Amino acid sequence: MKITLDQDKCVASGQCVMAAPDVFDQRDEDGIAVLLTSTPGDTDADDVHHAAAVCPAVAIRVQD
Template identity: 75%
Template structure:
């Protein structure tokens, strides 16, 4: 099981997370800040979510696993 934590205050609106895991992340229309669609995504999304966290230029995404 995994939990995704997104710090919107750190987000720089690059959209990398949306491209890596569109089933988990979106962006607000008004300013492009990332939005978490689900904090506990399907386990099949783990690789995509970890990729999103890895490519985030602001290090605004944390993934906690195994709790």
């Protein structure tokens, strides 16, 4: 699994952080999402797919 996050599209809603806190975080200064890892383990797969699905800006892409 590989994740890409388009920070230019991110609207800082925090949905990804709530869905997959081991994979996503937010910058303190503006709330824009950041990837903690672009290749998470299999145990995070469901959470990552959920994070991509709930992202209001469609800023997260997941390649399995």
